Amino acid sequence: EDSSDSSSDDSSDGSSSESDSDEDTEVTVEETPEDNMDIDSENSQAPEELQPIDAKHAIYLDKFKNVAEKLQLSIFKTEKRERAQAILGETKDESSDADEDANTVKAGLIPFAQPAELLGDQDITNSNKNKDNFKSTLKWFVDPIYVSNAERIPFSTLGLHAKVLKNLTRNGFVESFAVQTAVLPLLLKDIRNISPDKRSDILANAATGSGKTLAYVVPIVESLIDRVVPRTRAIIILPTKVLIQQVRQVFEMISSGFGLNILTLRSERAFKDEQDVLTRFKPDVVICTPGRLVDHLRSGTEGLKNLHKDLKWLVIDEADRLLNQSFQEWVDVIINAIEKNTNTNTNTTNNETNNSANNDSIISTIDRRWKTSVQKLIYSATLTRDPGKLSGLKIHEPKVIIVADNDIMNDKEFTVPESLSENLVPIKSSSVKPLHLFELIWQENLTSDVLIFTNSNESAARLTRLLNIMQDMVYGLSETTSAATATTEQNGSAARKRILREFSKGQINIVVGTDLIARGLDIASIRHVINYDLPTSKREYVHRVGRTARANHEGRAWSLACSRSEHKWFWKISNSIHR
Structure with a gap:
């Protein structure tokens, strides 16, 4: 009887729980977790993942569980905060929109003022537009x-x-x-x-x-x-x-x-x-x-x-x-x-002149004011x-x-002397450049008053040695023909002065140097300039070839170019210079 009563009670409880679950499943689950657990324990077996695991894996499993719980909690809090902000934001926006519209001055999309074009190293007189822009402020420059x-x-x-x-x-x-x-x-x-x-x-x-x-x-x-x-x-x-x-x-x-x-x-x-x-x-x-x-x-x-x-x-x-x-x-x-602003010394000067005669003070004052600039x-x-x-x-x-x-x-950057003759010597490969140089010296009889430019001290030293070795052995030049290097690295200041002095007197026939001697070297006897290496700028080209054809004397310049890029660079230089 007890068993039948208990079974009937269980059945009645089961039917009632089913009816309750139909109405509100969540409430039933929360209020009767123990009944559910009883049912699960009686009518089903534990899932496979809940079976006991090895002790060595238990630690890692606990860590993963903690991380998952923290992640779920963080997501829940974030969503809750966003919902609260959305509710508060709607009411706040509705109340402040009118005030903001009233206080805000709406402006059109106007671009920022752009700076004037910066002047580079160019002839600003080339452009009529530039002339108009700078006429008032830099009249001396454009005219x-x-x-x-x-x-x-x-x-x-x-x-x-x-x-x-x-x-x-x-x-x-x-x-x-x-x-x-x-x-x-x-x-x-x-x-x-x-x-x-x-x-x-x-x-x-x-x-x-x-x-x-x-x-x-x-x-x-x-x-x-x-x-x-x-x-x-x-x-x-x-x-x-x-x-x-x-x-x-x-x-x-x-x-x-x-x-x-x-x-x-x-x-x-x-x-x-x-x-x-x-x-x-x-x-x-x-x-x-x-x-x-x-x-x-x-x-x-x-x-x-x-x-x-x-x-x-x-x-x-x-x-x-x-x-x-x-x-x-x-x-x-x-x-x-x-x-220097001389006003900073005015007090000291006045203190010194207070002890002197009045005429000394007057002279001192006049001296300070009447000063040519x-x-x-x-x-x-x-x-x-x-x-x-x-x-x-x-x-x-x-x-x-x-x-x-x-x-x-108006359309040229620089000028070279009118009495200067310029020549381009095309070369197919840089490996034969020294041979072309020797051939140029032989054919043009450039055995004296020759200045050769390279782009480095090392190149100048090597080329000088080659010239001294090859000039007599290969080309049969005169024994008096000699070459010297006028570079800072190879020679000290005294040696360089001696070389240039002997070069001006004709005791040295060929001087090889870098751009260091391309500025202001004034030796009237120089008749030939050879750019063994093309210069790196138009300015340096002008100063190199300007070592000859000085003071209305005649002069000749040769430039050796190997690659296509060197040819283009030479013609770019040439087109920027008036002759």
């Missing part, structure tokens, strides 16, 4: 003064001092070249003007060998003829030591008989000794590289402390190369030293056309002088 190569005037008509004119005539200078014809009248007029108003700076672009050095040496010497107390009145900044010596020779030639103190600053001399020389010697003219001058200015060398008071001339020769150098930030250092003279055969590079020099109302015809320079 330069053009001077024809044929312009000549006798030095005797310029009103030069008798001794200066005598020195010029004694050295064979009777008429001025084009750049001198344009520059000298402007500078000589400013020399005779004692007004403290700022004088216009000069930017001159002329071909190599056109007499740019004499164009600034003559006016500087003229301005120093009547000087009484030696002070540093002129600084000439040059890129190489070779140029320093050449410019010094020109100064000594023109200033002969005036007793001017001319000093060159160079790294061969001990820095301390050079400081002592500047203090004792008190030079009128200082010729140097920018790095050496910066060293003295930063060290407070006594002889260069008062440049802001004494200096009258600042010359930057080969300006394009110097302005491309950022070594020691030389432009900022030198310009700041020259244009520094006139900057900037020269190059390939003068940069980038105003950004010139801005650091703080040039004042400059006059730009270009030695060329106006219609020519």
